[in-house]
Amino acid sequence: MYKNIESGPGKIFLSQIKTPQVGLHNFDKKELSKLSQSLNDLKYNLALPIVSLSDEEDKFFLMTGLPIYESAIKSGLEQIWVFLIAHKKHEVEKLIEQFALQSKLNDQVIDSEDIKNFVEFLNNPESILTKIRGRGEKYAKKIESKRPYNSAEDIQKQLGPKQSLYWLTAYKEWKNQS
Structure with a gap:
């Protein structure tokens, strides 16, 4: 058959x-x-x-x-x-x-332009960090207190590799929906 x-x-x-x-x-x-x-x-x-x-x-x-x-x-x-x-x-x-x-393991690819925009977003005092789904006020304050960030490596060093990756993927998802 x-x-x-x-x-x-x-x-x-x-x-x-x-x-x-x-x-x-x-x-x-x-x-x-x-x-x-x-x-x-x-x-x-x-x-x-x-x-x-x-x-x-x-x-x-x-x-x-x-x-x-x-x-x-x-x-x-x-x-x-x-x-x-x-x-x-x-x-x-x-x-x-x-x-x-x-x-x-088939997540969306994050390219250098995404990272550049993410660093700019985190460094911008006008950015409302809590607009990103799943990101709360407490962690947004922590990010604000550690500004400025010079690179993705700097973000990883300041926030930890796991949290910075969570933020980056949530940021990209939010940008794609905006």
């Missing part, structure tokens, strides 16, 4: 996807609404849910990406991009852990 199917990305019809018998879990309704609007505007998805083979011909089990699937339905899409792993569901469940690990 599936002799010629290989693992890899592909576009399939939503009607070919078998989902769990449960509805959406506790997903943030605001995020889901934004996702639905994005799918409606783009007409395709950028993140690839994982699907596996089922016993039915031309049907696939949804293994990850239930919010993407639900938002695609809400947006009226007929097809979405998926990553098909050409194995049965019970075999794919073992691979999901590896997928999660690799996904964590």
